[in-house]
Amino acid sequence: MTFTRETRTYRRGLTIGVDIGGTKVAGGVVTPSGRVLARLRTETPDRSKSPKVVEDTIVRVVEELRRDHRVSAIGVGAAGFVDERRASVLFAPHLSWRDEPLRDSLRARLGLPVVVENDANAAAWAEVRAGAGRHVRDVVVVNLGTGIGGGVVIDGVLRRGRHGLAGEFGHMTLVPNGHRCECGNRGCWEQYASGNALTREARELAVADSPVATRLLDAVGGDPRLITGPLVTRLAREGDRACVELLEDAGAWLGVGLANLAAAFDPDLFIIGGGVCEAGDLLLEPARQYFRRNLTGRGYRPEAAIVRASLGNEAGLIGAADLAREALPRRLAFRRKRSSRRRPLR
Structure with a gap:
């Protein structure tokens, strides 16, 4: 584990956010x-291990963080399907969770209120509350990583869908009978605009022994097996035309999906948001162009802005922590709001 701590005096309203991915647990x-105020990160135990091993890691992270801070709740952002009660992880593709009652297990072990949320929803909420979407009521957040996920905030409320499964944008069908997707369908958006898609296209270009792939x-x-998305981005920034075109292609597909x-x-x-956005305007400018080109009613309607997320890798844990705070009983929430008015937030 790596741990960094800032010395702070206690304030009401502190919560812990935990972000669980396929390779890490960050709190x-x-x-x-x-x-x-304090951070802790450790590697996710091997996915072949039992769900209890991952749960033990979460408990260890939380216990270390709460040692020097009085916290009122725990929020957990999990990469998977979370039920409508924000209690169980129905399915996590990168971990061994199937109908895992994570909320109740953690609550029993930690003695604090616990909220479980999809990690992309948590990151979206963080951007609206404290990031690039502050003071905006209607926002769609799209995270471009290995796949594509995201969240929808309408009228200031995180919309999770009837069964808690909204925001799985990456599995909209964009190309009928297109590339096969891990979800079992074909032509999903994430097969054209994600980090995996960028890597696949770059490797195919190299395997074809194209002179532009030199x-x-x-x-x-x-x-070619060693080609990665970050490498494509680096070479594009250095002016390699083939890599610039690969990012333009991904940006074009991004723009089409955003128009939908x-x-x-x-x-x-x-x-x-997401790692692919390290490419900046090399990706986002083509996205804006294709968004305008494919927008329904273009020229006769207001056009949504497209901006880069601002909270980086900490968005998931920040959002999970805030959602846990929002779920506290009204009496505690009122106390928190009243306290926050007495002094400026630092």
């Missing part, structure tokens, strides 16, 4: 303003 003590192959010693989401939700703002 933080978070203030009502979204400031992270720098890509040189960078990996001639082995605009038709469904009509938000004020799209926030784009």
